[in-house]
Amino acid sequence: LAIIWIVSVHGMLKLYYGLNEEGKTVDQAESMDPCDINGPHFDPEVYLNKLRRECSLGELMDQETCMVKQIRSLDSDMQTLVYENYNKFISATDTIRKMKNDFKKMEDEMDCLSTNMASITDFSARISGTLQDQHAQITKLSGVHTLLRKLQFLFELPARLNKCLELQAYAQAVSSHRRARCVLQQYSHMPSFRGIQDDCHAIMDKLAQELRQKFRDGGSSAKDLSECVELLLQLDEPAEELCDKFLSHAQSRLEADLLGLEAETDILEFIDRGCNEFVSSLCLVIASYQELFVNRPQEGELASKNIPQMAIGKLHAFVDALATRYFSLVERRIQEEKSVGDNSLLVRALDRFHRRLQAVAKLLPGSAVPSQGTEIVVRAARERIKQYLAALQSFYLNSLTDVRQALAAPRLGGSSAGELLSTLSASILNQIKSVLASVHLFTAKDITFSNKPYFKGEFCSHGVRESLVVNFIKFVCQSSRQFCESAGDRGGSTPPALLLLLSRLCLDYETSTITYILTLTDEQFLVQHHSPVTAVTALCGEAREAAQKLLNHYVKVQGLIISQMLRKSVETRDWVNTIEPRNVRAVMKRVVEDTTSIDVQVGLLYEEGVRKAHSSDSSKRTFSVYSSSRQQTRYAPSYTPSAPMDTNLLSNIHKLFSERVEIFSPVEFNKVSVLTGIIKISLKTFLECVRLRTFGRYGLQQIQVDCHYLQMYLWRFVSDENLVHFLLDEIVGSTAHRCLDPAPMEQSVIEVICERG
Template identity: 30%
Template sequence: MSSNNDEALDEKAKRMRDLLSSFYSPTRSSSTSPNSNPFSKHPSPDDINSSSFQPNHYINILAQKSNLEGLLQRHVEMVTEIKNLDTDLQTLVYENYNKFICATDSIKRMKSNILGMEASMEHLLEKIMSVQSRSDGVNTSLSENREHIEKLHLTCNLLRKIQFIYDLPDRLAKCIKVEAYANAVRFYTGAMPIFKAYGDSSFKDCKQASEEAIAIIVKNLQEKVFSDSESTQVRAEAAVLLKQLNFPVDNLKAKLRENLEHFLSDTQLIPEVEETVSPSSHEVAICEFVEAIRAFQVIFPDSEKQLVNLAQELITKRFLIIEEYVKTRICGEDLLGVLRVIWNDVLLMDEVLQEASLYNHSLEASKVAVKTYIGSVFSHLMQDISDTLLKVLKRDGAEEHSLEVVLDASIKAVLEGGRDFLLDVRRILDDNLEILNELRELIFDWVQEGFQDFFRQLEVQFLLFSGRKTSLATQNRELAEGVHGDKAFPSLVLVLARLSVIIEQTAIPKITKELAASFSGGNFQGYEYEPGFVPEEISQKFRSAGEKFLHMYINMKTQRISLLLKKRFTTPCWVKHKEPREVHMFVDLFLQELEVIGNEVKEILPQGIRKHHRVDSTGSNASSTRSNSFREEKLTRSNTLKGRSQQLLETHLAKLFKQKVEIFTKVEYTQESVIMTIVKLCLKSLQEFVRFQTFNRSGFQQIQLDIQFLRTPIKEIVEDEAAMDFLLDEVIVAATERCLDPISLEPPILERLIGAKLAKTKEQDTISS
């Protein structure tokens, strides 16, 4: 109900405004009527507020749209509106009448005020006319004196100028005395028009004296310009004064340019590079250079191109010094220091030489400097690793050059060197130096590419150290002739094998993880949208290299021992060999070589898990003795009862029915696997050397004694005892096949000779200890 009353009141107020508007502006009321169409040229005839309202038409429409009750209600509303309009109209008339009364009173007051103002204006006019007449009288009386005064004033000025001309030589002399050359030049240039007009007549002496003084001033100014002890500001002021005196400045321009070029030949512009120069002196030098450029611009406005070339040449020279500096061993803070200094210099010079585009010039030079720094870091890291590894070839038993120490130092160089480098790069980027912020993404790529190239070159360096860049035939010849120098070369190869495995399994994953942590948010994209660092590729390279080095170490050690065995079997005449009296010396040499190998692999390789349990040495010897005795008795009976061909046939049949033993297996990075592989290869070589000889009974018995003695110490250092028994038996079988009279030593004699050898060895160990 209340909402209906509010709507009725709003409509009433709206109609009231329209009626009042139509009362004061009939034209506007028709156009702003709520029922009128503003875009219509003809108002609607049923609009009760328009001038074209037609009552009959309105009544017809109202009768058609409303019922009797509606017509009655509309009648009551219209009667109420008419009364309200009458009341509002009456109120409006009263209000406007009050305003008319107030306006009438205001007009009366204005009329009375104007009447009094007219008399005041007439009095003021009389005063003005009186002042004007008196002023005309004063001007008339003073006109003659004023002309005279003006003439006297002109004469006084002329006399003052003449007096200045006569006093000019003394003034110039005083200026020379106190070195006030700027005042002297100002006085002389002010007198130049008079000298040009009257210098050859009235003021001839003054002109001559002034020119002599100016000559002295010019000379002194020239000395200041060309003096290296004067500051750039003083030299610039002197040059400006000379230019005001119309002195030729071609020589001056060349001299000032020479002074500017002096900065280019100064090698002590970077305080971080030259320790003898303090940062304050550097700031003074660059500020002086900037002031010199500013003075040059003032004196020679047409020299902009020359100054741009000079500034760019200076920045280029500075960056060339930085490129040489970053090739030395520096850290990230050192690089930041020199770049910060040169960037501050660029900002100072850019204020006076914006046309030089020093920012872009410095940005391009910074790319080269930063990239050179990254390459230099990896180069020094490569050198550190190489120097550490080469200590293996120089070791003389010193603890600091042991294989374990060298390996640990190499691992530390790879891991800590890469980590420290990433920390330095992180510090450089976190410094937010403006010139480096532009290179942030490029630095990400350069670091990744640097690690990729570093590990590729490191793998190549390992191959060069191992000699694998030469052909296989050349390597074998060098090994046989001892080209690589000493016994330490195989040790280096063993260290390379172990280091390659550690790089593959530890270093590459750690560096990959640290790269991801250090450069989170980087694009990790190399040029041409290829990844800069590919850990899978590097891991594969070092995995393959490690396997090559390990097999190379085994081959070198095997070939060294094979040369020893070959010399043993090719030197004597086995057909005429004497009865064996002791174990041959080659057995000691063979065991010494195995001991050296064992010591090396214990320093470098981890210990593996033994695949076979070792039995007691006594039981082993007894078992071997019983086995050999049984084989010897069998061979003796075969030699007595059968022919030679029948004996060999039975030997081969025994080998066919013997339990099969796996001889050659995959080499692992363990002490046991490497030693076992070397021993197997050496015993196979021993078997082959035996197969190429012909033995008498004594020669065969010597081989039997040597092999029997080898069984116990070899089983002490290997993990596969079954394979050792098989290979040692194969040597005996090969000697049996190549013997003319294969009669074995009696077991007591064999044991006595072995016991004598053991006692002698024990005695030698006691003496040496």
């Protein structure tokens, strides 16, 4: 029963909505299955038998539950349809009832209107019949009346023109004369009309003379001049002559505006005044000129002379000449803008300048003025880049001066080298960011010229990246290298600490700063490397080269400073007649103190570095007078002149089999390598000075004491203590070779003296 009910309801709904078999579309395939509940050939008995045969009891119960839900859903839909259609039926009934009342009223009004129209038609027919005979006469009289009015206007024209001339109503006089000119010309063979024509010509000649005088005097405004030119053209004055006079007068006015610009000092006020006065007046002149001479319809002889082409040529020459003078003033004023503190003022001024010139492009297509204005903006941007580069360079040099003063100041309460380096690096980076932010104003979206190809491409890549950032980085590296080239052998006036600090600065630039700055520039200006630009690796290599050169020079300078002390201490002493040593010489203590100070100084900027393993008795190292053995042996208590072999020979044999010491080898970027280089130079100088002197017994013993004292401390600073031992052995051995009475001091006595010292 439920199935039968669903089918019947389904059929009723199809019947209600008019969905019969013929209404199906082609895509709706007709189902022939008797078990298809939605098909037209559905058979309930067959469907039930199939369910009982194929489904279990649980499935039959589920099927029943599903059908109950469908029945309820269909019932609800039917009720909804009934309610909706009932409301529509009521609404349709009300509408029909209302229409009946409205149509009744309209029928009455239409009947009344039909009656009135019939009455009007009858009345019109009677009037036409009455006036049929007088219509021709009325038409004739109307024509005569019109002719009389025209004749009256012609006869009164001279008096009217004189009156207009007295009141200076020149436009009205010209208009009245143009209206009557053709008629007077047509009937000039008649004496009366010829007299009127002659009187009018005389009056108009006088009027033209007054207009020419007014035009020659300049008038009161540009509008009055345009009216004068317009009236003179209507009076058939030569157009070419009027073009020249109009442009000449406009030029005098515009030149006065240009003279007024020279008094302005502020760049923004200068541009505003130039745009509001000169450019606006120029645009007004162009518009008036084109309206008067170019776009004016030509008739008769003027059309055959091709006046518009001639006028356009004169206008272009006029505009180009004045624009050239204006642009020269603008460029000169921009060049005077040397301050780079606030770039927004200049950018706003250039934006207004460029924006106002676009009006000239619209008024005068084909003019070179807008492109010339864009070139001025481009040149100003390039000049600004140069100014910012110079400002960055000046800031860097001033920062170095501050660092030098800080290094030269007393250390008490002063900044350390690490703090100075951090301050210097941060201030330079902040200054670069500030400059990039100022230059970025040229590419802001609200700036009219920022969409030009130059500011989208070349300005960003070659202007900002190459000419500004890359050139500044190169300047930092080059100026740092100059401290090495101009310092001389003794370091000149450059503090060695500054060389060390700059070396670390260049090394930091190589490791991270250069990459950061260029990445920041590329992201901020959307730099696309379509054209060749300086690679980051090339700049990093240049910075590392500068750092290496500075560090090498620092080692050389510090080594030479210590060497100078050692050299003077050797050269100014009489080593043959010296007294028996009782103390370590003060210069040796100074050498150790300076080396310790250098160690602290370098340690503030560079890492420790790698050292070779030290022997347990490095501070107790002893030296042999003879260089035949490098083992740790004590000096012989007495010198034996009859040695079996020449000590010189033994020393040379040992050198053949020992590793060569490179004194001025490249320094690595760590503290141990720097101190090793300085100590090598110092001890090598000590050795060479010893080789140039002659020593007595006590001179040899003093050198022994000094070398032992140096050995006690210097081995801590170098990467390989054997290097210090080797050089000190060379110094003692060389001293013994040049000693007149080589009697070494007991090692125990040397140790006591050194420990006491």
